[in-house]
Amino acid sequence: MxxxxxxxxxxxxxxxxxxxxxxxxxxxxxxxxxxxxxxxxxxxxxxxxxxxxxxxxxxxxxxxxxxxxxxxxxxxxxxxxxxxxxxxxxxxxxxxxxxxxxxxxxxxxxxxxxxxxxxxxxxxxxxxxxxxxxxxxxxxxxxxxxxxxxxxxxxxxxxxxxxxxxxxxxxxxxxxxxxxxxxxxxxxxxxxxxxxxxxxxxxxxxxxxxxxxxxxxxxxxxxxxxxxxxxxxxxxxxxxxxxxxxxxxxxxxxxxxLSVTTIHPGLVEPLDGVAAGDLAAAVEIGATLEEALALMLRDDRPMVGVRDGARFVGVLTPAGVHRALRASLRED
Missing domain, CATH: 3.40.50.300 (P-loop containing nucleotide triphosphate hydrolases)
Known part of the structure; x- marks a missing residue:
């Protein structure tokens, strides 16, 4: 530009x-x-x-x-x-x-x-x-x-x-x-x-x-x-x-x-040891951190599931949200 x-x-x-x-x-x-x-x-x-x-x-x-x-x-x-x-x-x-x-x-x-x-x-x-x-x-x-x-x-x-x-x-x-x-x-x-x-x-x-x-x-x-x-x-x-x-x-x-930072695969943690009951409704790769955090707060869960189309790829935690915000600040 x-x-x-x-x-x-x-x-x-x-x-x-x-x-x-x-x-x-x-x-x-x-x-x-x-x-x-x-x-x-x-x-x-x-x-x-x-x-x-x-x-x-x-x-x-x-x-x-x-x-x-x-x-x-x-x-x-x-x-x-x-x-x-x-x-x-x-x-x-x-x-x-x-x-x-x-x-x-x-x-x-x-x-x-x-x-x-x-x-x-x-x-x-x-x-x-x-x-x-x-x-x-x-x-x-x-x-x-x-x-x-x-x-x-x-x-x-x-x-x-x-x-x-x-x-x-x-x-x-x-x-x-x-x-x-x-x-x-x-x-x-x-x-x-x-x-x-x-x-x-x-x-x-x-x-x-x-x-x-x-x-x-x-x-x-x-x-x-x-x-x-x-x-x-x-x-x-x-x-x-x-x-x-x-x-x-x-x-x-x-x-x-939060509303302009999107979720990418590097932020997602593996599903290992995660019970289905611990998950809020899932968001898609490419959704915003704001959407993910809103689901966690709405359902009072410590993490939110992440999908890539029909495939469930992992979870996003509050720590992942924090990492993403810090990374976006460094990039800018």
């Missing part, structure tokens, strides 16, 4: 020297350089007023930059008609923004119809997407938004953003208005969906735990629109770039590393 954090190959989103100053003199974003690779999910995280949502809105020209250049798929967005640009970029916000007088399927059909699809094709696409985000079309397609829970409305918002099959998704605090249990479920399901579809995602959040859980990389913004650090979740947690980042990720960043 270079200084902007770009992966190899041409970036799908590129911001070069982007600056935004409002008419009252407020500096929202300072000389921002950031690249997002194709199929990558980058979380923009920071306190209120740090410019992360402004950055997101400059990508689809809901806000115009004062200076600098923004490209999506190699095209300067300032040279693209803003309406056409927005129809080709998925956009999901916290309040969802569904049309209350339209049924769920009609909400999802909006962009395909505006882009020239027939009603039959647009409805077919809408039903496929509702199924993709976990809403049975037979049950939900003809309901109105007020008949859905908050989590269900967010799923419809994601389906609508995907309706035109955009290469890029912009998501602004999309799960912030739902309760914590539903929020974690939506995070996990969206991450799986994003990996399956290969979309490029810019995801705004104020929650460092959500950023660590969701992002391939995390871009930490400081007040005043300064990009303080960009890196993988493990890098940001292990090596904060400055005092601001260190304070923002918190004194518990060592614990947060």
């Amino acid at each position: 270079d200084a902007t954090g770009s992966r190899s190959g041409a970036p799908m989103i590129r911001l070069a020297g982007v600056h935004k100053t409002y008419a009252d003199g407020t500096v929202a974003v300072q000389e921002l350089d950031l690249e997002v690779g194709e199929g990558e999910l980058v979380c923009l995280v920071g306190p209120s007023g740090c410019g992360k949502s402004t950055t997101l809105r400059m990508v689809n020209r809901l806000v115009e930059p004062t200076s600098g250049r923004i490209e999506v798929d190699g095209r300067d967005v300032s040279a693209v008609d803003p309406v056409r640009l927005r129809r080709g970029i998925g956009y999901v916000i916290q309040q969802v923004g569904l049309f209350p007088h339209q049924r769920v399927a009609a909400n999802v059909m909006t962009v395909p119809l505006l882009s020239g699809s027939s009603r039959a094709d647009a409805r077919r696409r809408a039903l496929e997407l509702l199924d993709l985000v976990g809403l049975d079309p037979a049950t939900y397609a003809d309901r109105y938004p007020h008949q859905l829970s908050g989590g269900q409305r967010q799923r419809v918002g994601v389906a609508r953003a995907l309706a035109a099959d955009p290469p890029v998704l912009l998501m602004d605090e999309p799960f912030g208005a739902v309760d914590p249990v539903v929020r974690v479920r939506l995070q996990d399901e969206f991450r799986r969906l994003q990996r399956d579809l290969g979309k490029t995602v810019l995801f705004v959040t104020h929650d460092i735990d959500e950023a660590v859980r969701m992002g391939d990389r995390v871009a930490v913004f400081a007040v005043g629109g300064r990009l303080a650090q960009v890196g993988t979740p493990a890098e940001v947690l292990a090596r904060p770039a400055d005092e601001f980042v260190s304070g923002f990720v918190g004194a518990t960043r060592g614990l947060r590393r």
Whole structure:
């Protein structure tokens, strides 16, 4: 990666020297350089007023930059008609923004119809997407938004953003208005969906735990629109770039590393002498230390079983968790 954090190959989103100053003199974003690779999910995280949502809105020209250049798929967005640009970029916000007088399927059909699809094709696409985000079309397609829970409305918002099959998704605090249990479920399901579809995602959040859980990389913004650090979740947690980042990720960043450190065969201890009753439910190789430790605590057992597919390969103990955390710190 270079200084902007770009992966190899041409970036799908590129911001070069982007600056935004409002008419009252407020500096929202300072000389921002950031690249997002194709199929990558980058979380923009920071306190209120740090410019992360402004950055997101400059990508689809809901806000115009004062200076600098923004490209999506190699095209300067300032040279693209803003309406056409927005129809080709998925956009999901916290309040969802569904049309209350339209049924769920009609909400999802909006962009395909505006882009020239027939009603039959647009409805077919809408039903496929509702199924993709976990809403049975037979049950939900003809309901109105007020008949859905908050989590269900967010799923419809994601389906609508995907309706035109955009290469890029912009998501602004999309799960912030739902309760914590539903929020974690939506995070996990969206991450799986994003990996399956290969979309490029810019995801705004104020929650460092959500950023660590969701992002391939995390871009930490400081007040005043300064990009303080960009890196993988493990890098940001292990090596904060400055005092601001260190304070923002918190004194518990060592614990947060549990969610980004995975189990590998070298951590697993043999099954010899282990009784089945001593085991909590098993986790897979590649699961996180957080998942394994949660199972141990849930079942009040001194270890958790580890599988590699159908094969049971050994156990992970608290001592193994400690070794893994120390090893990941040394690697970083």
